[in-house]
Amino acid sequence: MQKILLLLTFVCLALPALNAQNTRRTEVFFTQYxxxxxxxxxxxxxxxxxxxxxxxxxxxxxQGHLTELSFTVDCQDGFKGxxxxxxxPEDTRFGFxxxxxxxxxxxxxxxxxxx
Numbered sequence: 672m673q674k675i676l677l678l679l680t681f682v683c684l685a686l687p688a689l690n691a692q693n694t695r696r697t698e699v700f701f702t703q704y705x706x707x708x709x710x711x712x713x714x715x716x717x718x719x720x721x722x723x724x725x726x727x728x729x730x731x732x733x734q735g736h737l738t739e740l741s742f743t744v745d746c747q748d749g750f751k752g753x754x755x756x757x758x759x760p761e762d763t764r765f766g767f768x769x770x771x772x773x774x775x776x777x778x779x780x781x782x783x784x785x786x
Contacts, residue, residue, distance in 0.1 A: 704736055722745070
């Protein structure tokens with residue numbers, strides 16, 4: 672009986688820790704080095720996570736690298752947004768972030784990321 676009680680106590684204490692491990696932050700940043708194939712792969716990976724990403728406008732240079740992008744994103748949990756840029760940056764300042772961690776400073780941001 673003590674073993675069962677001990678096991679039950681362990682399970683009750685472990686559940687919040689397991690839940691915290693499943694809570695995550697999704698970050699997607701678009702740079703001028705992305706190609707159309709990269710964008711389709713990003714969209715597919717997000718779809719597997721039940722995040723809907725749609726590109727409403729894309730433009731590429733002669734080498735096939737991203738120059739302009741407009742997108743909408745729906746995290747299917749009440750958070751959705753969009754972003755648009757006519758000059759895609761080299762660094763990670765354009766895209767979206769969905770932070771599901773408890774106490775997150777900003778649970779959702781899209782477009783220019785200033786964090």
